[in-house]
């Protein structure tokens with residue numbers, strides 16, 4: 648990942664206020680080619696709002712969002728053609744068959760990859776002749792994913808894309824997602840409550856709590872640098888440690904390294920699910 652190049656998506660000091668609700672609070676983050684960012688947060692943490700701000704679907708209150716170098720509020724059709732988005736609740740195309748819906752959708756995208764479309768239709772066992780409104784929730788989600796991916800977008804934004812997919816479809820989809828991003832120099836931002844999926848395919852974790860981005864780092868570094876520790880009696884907190892949460896003597900900290908171990912009575916590593924639970928205790 649070369650961070651000297653232009654980010655595909657960049658949030659700079661973004662805030663979004665809805666009436667009396669601050670949904671996004673001074674958030675900065677940049678996605679570069681090849682990054683697959685898993686967005687985690689409780690219900691109402693601001694994940695969908697962040698995605699909607701990125702796409703210019705809602706106006707930002709403060710700060711900036713740029714997408715392939717353009718401001719999200721003023722995207723050209725050239726940039727829009729290079730975005731893929733699957734909202735939490737897709738979608739439309741009622742009254743169409745799967746085949747006809749794809750035919751129409753495809754016509755908007757010059758870079759549509761028909762082979763990719765066919766492979767995915769077969770993989771998800773979607774029948775072309777079936778009416779869209781007769782599809783199950785999971786099948787609709789699969790169709791929405793094909794529609795967002797078959798033109799190999801430069802930026803793919805997926806709001807809980809796999810919540811309704813069965814474990815086999817989910818697993819296959821998630822690994823393809825990763826390959827797609829790596830192969831085509833794309834970036835992916837996806838939200839999910841399934842921490843094991845996120846752990847398996849994301850290159851980076853973005854964790855939001857009440858509109859704030861509290862963690863944004865590579866998954867490997869999350870594994871290495873976040874710990875649940877208890878400091879020895881009278882031991883002050885080392886400067887480099889960032890306390891993410893505190894429960895009695897126990898501290899959930901970021902920026903941990905081996906040099907800290909002698910200062911502690913106890914050190915425990917946490918997986919993503921434990922991290923999520925500890926952060927919200």
Ligand SMILES: Nc1ncnc2c1ncn2[C@@H]1O[C@H](COP(=O)(O)OP(=O)(O)OP(=O)(O)O)[C@@H](O)[C@H]1O
Nearest residue numbers: 665666668670688689690691692693694695696697
């Ligand atoms: N159009 C809107 N008008 C007013 N408030 C809104 C609007 N959209 C979102 N909010 C509020 O902003 C906050 C963040 O909502 P958001 O949908 O972004 O959360 P989320 O993290 O995606 O949640 P979930 O995991 O449940 O999908 C919530 O408190 C929500 O009520």
